[in-house]
Amino acid sequence: MSLKVYNSLTRQKELFEPINPPYVGMYVCGPTVSGESHLGHARPFITFDILYRYLMHLGYKVRYVRNITDAGHFEEEGRAAEDKISSKAVLEKLEPMELVQKYTNMFHWAMNQFNNLPPSIEPTATGHIVEQIEMIKQIIADGYAYEANGSVYFDVEKFNTDFSAKGQPYGILSGRVLDEQIESTRELDNQEEKRNKSDFALWKNAPPEHIMRWQSPWGEGFPGWHIECSAMSTKYLGKAFDIHGGGMDLQFPHHECEIAQSTVCNHQMPARYWMHNNMITINGKKMGKSYNNVIKLSELFAGTHPILAQPYAPSTVRFFILQSQYRSTLDFSNEALQGSEKALKRLMEAFDWLMNFEHPINNSATNTDLNTKVIQLVNDFDTFMNDDINTAKVIANMFELVPVINSLKDKHIEASALDSNTYTVLKQQMKAFIVDVFGLQTNKADNNDKLDGVLQLLINMRKDAKQRKDFVTSDKIRNELTALGIQLKDEKDGGMSYTIQ
RNA sequence: GGUCCUGUGGCCGAGUGGCUAGGCAGAGCUCUGCAAAAGCUUCUACAGCGGUUCGAAUCCGCUCGGGACCUCCA
Numbered sequence: 001m002s003l004k005v006y007n008s009l010t011r012q013k014e015l016f017e018p019i020n021p022p023y024v025g026m027y028v029c030g031p032t033v034s035g036e037s038h039l040g041h042a043r044p045f046i047t048f049d050i051l052y053r054y055l056m057h058l059g060y061k062v063r064y065v066r067n068i069t070d071a072g073h074f075e076e077e078g079r080a081a082e083d084k085i086s087s088k089a090v091l092e093k094l095e096p097m098e099l100v101q102k103y104t105n106m107f108h109w110a111m112n113q114f115n116n117l118p119p120s121i122e123p124t125a126t127g128h129i130v131e132q133i134e135m136i137k138q139i140i141a142d143g144y145a146y147e148a149n150g151s152v153y154f155d156v157e158k159f160n161t162d163f164s165a166k167g168q169p170y171g172i173l174s175g176r177v178l179d180e181q182i183e184s185t186r187e188l189d190n191q192e193e194k195r196n197k198s199d200f201a202l203w204k205n206a207p208p209e210h211i212m213r214w215q216s217p218w219g220e221g222f223p224g225w226h227i228e229c230s231a232m233s234t235k236y237l238g239k240a241f242d243i244h245g246g247g248m249d250l251q252f253p254h255h256e257c258e259i260a261q262s263t264v265c266n267h268q269m270p271a272r273y274w275m276h277n278n279m280i281t282i283n284g285k286k287m288g289k290s291y292n293n294v295i296k297l298s299e300l301f302a303g304t305h306p307i308l309a310q311p312y313a314p315s316t317v318r319f320f321i322l323q324s325q326y327r328s329t330l331d332f333s334n335e336a337l338q339g340s341e342k343a344l345k346r347l348m349e350a351f352d353w354l355m356n357f358e359h360p361i362n363n364s365a366t367n368t369d370l371n372t373k374v375i376q377l378v379n380d381f382d383t384f385m386n387d388d389i390n391t392a393k394v395i396a397n398m399f400e401l402v403p404v405i406n407s408l409k410d411k412h413i414e415a416s417a418l419d420s421n422t423y424t425v426l427k428q429q430m431k432a433f434i435v436d437v438f439g440l441q442t443n444k445a446d447n448n449d450k451l452d453g454v455l456q457l458l459i460n461m462r463k464d465a466k467q468r469k470d471f472v473t474s475d476k477i478r479n480e481l482t483a484l485g486i487q488l489k490d491e492k493d494g495g496m497s498y499t500i501q
Numbered sequence: 502g503g504u505c506c507u508g509u510g511g512c513c514g515a516g517u518g519g520c521u522a523g524g525c526a527g528a529g530c531u532c533u534g535c536a537a538a539a540g541c542u543u544c545u546a547c548a549g550c551g552g553u554u555c556g557a558a559u560c561c562g563c564u565c566g567g568g569a570c571c572u573c574c575a
Contacts, residue, residue: 028575031575032573040575041575042575043575044575045575174570174571176504176571177503177504197572200572201572225572225573246575247575248506248570249569249574249575250575252571253570253571254572256572257572278506278569279575280575281568284568286569286575287575288573288574288575289574320513323515323523323524328514330513331512331514335512335526336513338512339512339525340513340525343523343524343525346524350539384515393522395515395523395524396524397522397523399522399523399524400523407540409539410540412539412540412541474535475535475536487538489538489539490537491539499538
């Protein structure tokens with residue numbers, strides 16, 4: 001039973017072997033907090049949350065580092081390159097750090113809504129200016145970066161020449177050949193400062209109007225985007241760590257540049273396994289600002305975006321994402337989300353019943369075929385997760401178990417059909433994967449005892465009415481509760497249950 | 502233009518040489534005061550054309566369609 005993950009670097013599934021077991025170091029590129037997160041952003045953070053949880057489930061001690069990019073991220077739209085954070089701050093008349101705090105708070109709120117575990121360390125770029133400057137100094141000292149007008153650029157050409165000989169050319173991760181892309185790079189500002197178009201900024205000179213600025217050996221300025229991840233991953237995970245994750249769109253140039261910088265400073269490839277999640281699309285197109293098709297998470301949860309037919313609960317979105325394999329594109333549609341909503345509800349109701357079911361003690365199953373099948377379905381949870389985190393297949397198996405569970409509930413299947421061991425394993429695995437690994441929550445979490453008491457009272461009144469064949473009263477109770485978003489269900493054995501929407 | 506990915510039923514999606522994916526929607530039946538839920542049954546598939554093979558949704562080729570990246574990106 002061993003975990004295999006797809007390594008973007010080698011373009012194949014590889015056996016996962018930590019450098020220093022049982023410890024695992026995992027770095028995931030976090031958000032740029034200059035704006036609100038959208039549905040597309042949800043995918044990597046949910047995907048790598050599942051990986052984090054699964055690694056812990058396997059017994060690893062994981063240090064999960066996910067940064068907050070709160071400075072240094074360039075935005076160029078034909079105008080002078082400027083810091084994304086500070087330009088937005090001027091627009092909104094906020095202090096840069098005020099803006100950063102606002103969107104950081106919103107990001108944390110969304111992560112919490114999704115039931116993502118907080119990372120072990122969540123370092124900020126602005127909190128690691130010193131480390132970034134030190135790293136840049138070393139790259140210059142080693143001859144792989146040069147200063148021009150108060151900015152510092154990484155010499156990609158030199159790196160490529162020297163490290164190609166060592167089997168690590170620039171472009172090793174994304175499969176690009178440097179010579180081929182030199183002609184195709186688009187025009188950027190300050191291009192004349194660079195020796196080559198493919199060189200990227202490690203440090204940028206800050207023009208006078210730039211608010212976010214730090215002292216450096218090259219004058220006042222701000223760090224480039226790529227260097228923060230190299231500096232912070234090295235600081236907290238060491239020169240070589242196990243997993244580096246992020247969206248596929250970060251593979252080039254961001255991760256490629258990280259590899260180059262870190263390799264120069266640390267004399268080795270920073271991460272062993274590079275994992276990239278695919279994009280969420282909408283009508284087949286990547287969700288992104290430049291396509292003007294983003295659905296912000298707050299809009300998604302509130303149902304306020306024009307494209308949305310209804311609000312979608314965070315757990316529905318999480319489940320929707322888990323229904324596909326993380327390396328496939330996932331196409332958003334109302335129909336798909338509605339499907340996930342209903343599916344999740346059915347799964348969780350069966351799960352909740354199972355957890356409360358006091359199974360009989362019997363050493364031999366009366367239905368050995370079913371008994372064997374259940375064990376197989378449940379054991380395959382591990383098999384599928386070990387095959388590059390195939391949550392889709394795990395969920396498919398869970399849905400094969402749902403009719404079995406519901407049939408036990410409705411007594412279409414006798415409780416004696418399965419033996420005690422099977423019940424134990426079934427409950428353990430369902431709980432481990434639904435709650436611990438997938439992080440799915442029951443909606444009942446926000447109920448409270450008093451509300452439950454009130455509902456039990458109404459349920460009892462309705463039961464009495466039904467017994468008297470007073471269907472006017474029983475329907476009134478049911479219909480008015482339905483109008484309030486509380487659904488009553490008549491159970492097979494005469495009992496009643498409720499669910500709150 | 503370069504590099505790479507992809508095309509599965511009404512929708513979303515697993516899959517990878519032979520064995521039911523799964524979910525949602527649709528249809529029928531059972532249960533039921535009615536409804537809902539649930540259970541059972543069921544209908545729609547592998548873009549097209551060739552090739553390899555005893556056998557192809559899966560491998561190869563071509564054609565057509567969709568997408569990502571090529572220094573903002575999750």
